[in-house]
Amino acid sequence: MKAVAWHGKRDVRVDTVPDPRIEEPADAVVRITSTGICGSDLHLYEVLGPFMEEGDILGHEPMGVVEDVGSGVDSIKQGDRVVVPFNISCGHCYMCSNGLQSQCETTQVREQGKGAALFGYTKLYGRVPGGQAEYLRVFQAQYGPIKVPEGPPDERFVYLSDVVPTAWQAVEYAAVPDGGSVVVFGLGPIGQMCCRIARHRGAGRVIGVDLVSERLALAARYGASTLDMREHADIPAVARDMTDGRGADSVIDAVGMEAHGAPVGKLAQQFVGVLPKPVAAKLAERAGIDRLSVLYQAIDTVRRGGTISLSGVYGGMVDPLPMMELFDKQIQLRMGQANVRRWIDDVLPLVQRDDDPLGVEDLATHRLPLAEAPDAYRMFQHKRDGAIKVLLQP
Incomplete structure (x- = not known):
């Protein structure tokens, strides 16, 4: 089969690799029809x-049609249309039973000290082959795959793998608070969906922050007030002016470790990137730092007693945080990988509605053949051609 494979920094290629097959009773093989490129x-x-x-x-954002299932799988069958969550969870352990599927005790990558295994996401999370491919071997298929109806286009459902549940959890x-204010930093796919979900769930004012014109325009189309970082040197001050002078009730950081405006963190990441791989991995695990400019702005933007939600991925081990300010402002801070399965009962009915309240059919800006994945990665990274969300179609 054809699959998108990593070959080095900024080097992905479409390789020919062996077809996956059933190896365990809880396996399934899914023929992929759409798969997203995620931030x-x-x-x-x-x-x-x-x-x-x-x-x-x-x-790690695939959907498709079931080709085969193992003897231990009875929740799906050959021919079913399914979405595959990005985290691999069993559904019956302590963590899954408590809605923490991203910490599944059956698939935890204990040798790396990490939570549940993820599709297509480094040795830290199990080195499980991902879904930017023609076929995918799905582990724990007795629980993970989400069966969806025939008929509507893939865009209605593919975001159940990551984007919609991640944004739902972030909100x-x-x-x-009902009628309250929220500032969303970063208007990529997750940030866009955070804005829409916050409004759907009763936020009175949603403010989206970015520095890409197309992203700002899309968020505004769905009712968000927008702030262009290129035009405002002090985003927290502007946000306070927009929220009765006290700051936003809530802030969502949908950017993460590669934020703009953090030159020290960027240099540190670039330095690690040129080291020999074993040395770089050890250094990143023990002394890695992130670009924290957005997180610092989030802390400055949220009101006293407010809440910050982190959905952007961070990976630093020695990140400096302003603990005095966090403590003094009595800020609540929540974060983590989305527990996809926990939120499906909330979000599946919304993406099925004819009126498409979350605008899932209006998120993808590019739909490209799998063969064009290398160009798609470059376009997405450099935010060219208005790229906000890219779907690959094998």
């Missing part, structure tokens, strides 16, 4: 290379 994939493309091996298959963790 998290760009971290692998750029700064997380020390944790990748040449030939690793990328991608849930942000604890936006």
Whole structure:
């Protein structure tokens, strides 16, 4: 089959690799019909290379049609249309039973000290082949895959793999009061969906922050007030002016480790990137730092007693945080990988509605053949051609 494989920093290729097959009773094989490129994939493309091996298959936002199932799988069958969550969870352990599927005790990558295994996401999370491919071997298929109806286009459902539940959890963790205010930093796919979900769930004012014109325009189209970082030197001050002078009730950081405006963190990441891989991996694990400019702005933007929700991926081990300010302002801070399965009962009915309240059919800006993945990665990283969300179609 054809699959998108990592070959080095900013080097992904479409390789021919062996077809996956059933190896365990709880396996399924899914023929992929649509698969997204995520902002998290760009971290692998750029700064997380020390944790990748040449030939690793990328991608964690797939959907398709079931080709085969193992003897232990009875929740789906051949021919079913399914979405595959990015985290691999069993559904019956303590963590899954408590809605923490991203910490599944059955698939935890204990040798790396990490939570549940993820599709297509470094050795830190199990080095499981991902879904930017023609076929995907799905582990724990007795629980993970989400069966969806025939008929509507893939765009209605593919974001159930990551984007919609991640944004739903981000808004849930942000604890936006009914009629309250929320600032969303970063208007990529997750940030866009955070804005829409916050409004859907009753936020009175949603403010989106970015520096890409197309992203700002899309968020505004769905009712968000927008702030262009290129025009405002002090975003927290402007946000306070927009929220009765006290700051936003809630802030969502949908950017993460590669934020703009953090030159020290950027240099540190670039330095690690040129070291020999074993040395770079050890250094990143023990002394890695992130670009924290957005997180610092989030802390400055949120009101006293407010909540910050982190959905952007961070990977630093020695990140400096302003603990005095966090403590003094009595800020609540919540974060973590999305527990996809926990939120499906909330979000599946919304994406099925004829009126498409979350605008899932209006998120993808590019739909490209799998063969064009290398160009798609470059376009997405450099934010060219108005790229906000890219779907690959094998």
